Amino acid sequence: MNTPGTISQPSTHDPQLRHLPKQDPTMKTSTTDTAARRQTTAEASPQKRTRDMQLLPESLARAHMDARIREAESERRALHVVSARRLQRRAERASLRARRAIAMAVMQ
Secondary structure, eight states, X not given: OOOOBOSXXXXXXXXXXXXXXXXXXXXXXXXXXXXXXXHHHHHHXXXXXXXXXXXXXHHHHHHHHHHHHHHHHHXXXXXXXXXXXXXXXXXXXXXXXXXXXXXXXXXX
């Protein structure tokens, strides 16, 4: 899909909406300006729903990818813990062998 925009900020192909001037938040709006804006927003609503529906697979894919990444990181941490425990047991066995060797050397 080659449509510009994002889910939260979709760009529009509607010429009425494209050329609306950006409003300064400090300026007061007149009632006619507000009514015109409501009308253009109401006209753009089906288009926005259509755009949202077109972007749904992208959103679902992103959520699925995030879940897979979290799962992989969790699995990697689990493998790291298992490896650390295995190394700890190996170190404990080596320590016991060293103690026995020292005890045997002292006793002779």
